[in-house]
Every structure is written in structure tokens, then in C-alpha cells.
Amino acid sequence: MVEFKLKDPLLDQLFEAVLLLENVDECYRFFEDICTVAELKAMAQRLEVAKMLQAEKTYGEIAERTGASTATISRVKRCLNYGADGYKLVLERLKSETAADRRQQLCSRDLSSSLGTRKKT
Numbered sequence: 001m002v003e004f005k006l007k008d009p010l011l012d013q014l015f016e017a018v019l020l021l022e023n024v025d026e027c028y029r030f031f032e033d034i035c036t037v038a039e040l041k042a043m044a045q046r047l048e049v050a051k052m053l054q055a056e057k058t059y060g061e062i063a064e065r066t067g068a069s070t071a072t073i074s075r076v077k078r079c080l081n082y083g084a085d086g087y088k089l090v091l092e093r094l095k096s097e098t099a100a101d102r103r104q105q106l107c108s109r110d111l112s113s114s115l116g117t118r119k120k121t
Helices: 009-019 024-034 037-054 059-066 070-082 086-117
Strands: none
Touching (some): 037 059, 037 070, 037 086, 059 070, 070 086
16 A cells, blocks of 8 residues: 555545546636646646656657656656656556547447448338
8 A cells, every 4th residue: 555645634635625526627617716827737737748758758859748847857757657656547547548438439430320321111
């Protein structure tokens, strides 16, 4: 079991509140109230940096695409290698969800195609 360095009741409450959000629109509403634009952009940037590091992109490619400094890229890389595996957990789930979404779209398209090609009797 991972021991969390930041564990405290206020953070527990915050994370429980986040878990209550049901969709992206609700996330926008909550995070726009609780974070500054700069804080949100920084978190989004770090997630993209982690994604690109996992894809073995170079620091130069990452900096150019995201605008992240090499210090930020290094911090994210350190977390990927030695952190609590939070980035890995989320990126794997995002990848799985994206794959599941693609499968769902393909199934829907295939179903629509097969229904559209049936002869009417």
C-alpha cells in the first residue's frame, strides 16, 4: 500500500468532492471556482507532459508542444519514475477509456451500417 505524504482531512474532503463530479461540465464548474486559470493550465500542462514522456518524446518536442520548461518536464519525469504512480494510473485509464470509446463508436457505426443495408420487406 502506498503511504501518501500529503494525507490530511482537508485533502480527503477535496478529493471526495472531486469524486462526486459526474461529468466534464461539472468539473469545469467546480474547478473554475476552486482554482485559478493558471493553476488549471499548469495541471493540464503537466498531464500532457507526462503523456508525452510516456510516448518517449524528447524534452525539445515536449517543450515546443506544451510550452513547459525543462524544469517542469524534469519534475514530471521524476514523478513518473519515482512518484506515487498517479500519472501512470490516470494515463492508463485515459488510454483504456479512449480505446473503449473507439470500440463503442465502431460498434455503433457497424450497427448503423448493417441496419441501413437491410432490405425492406
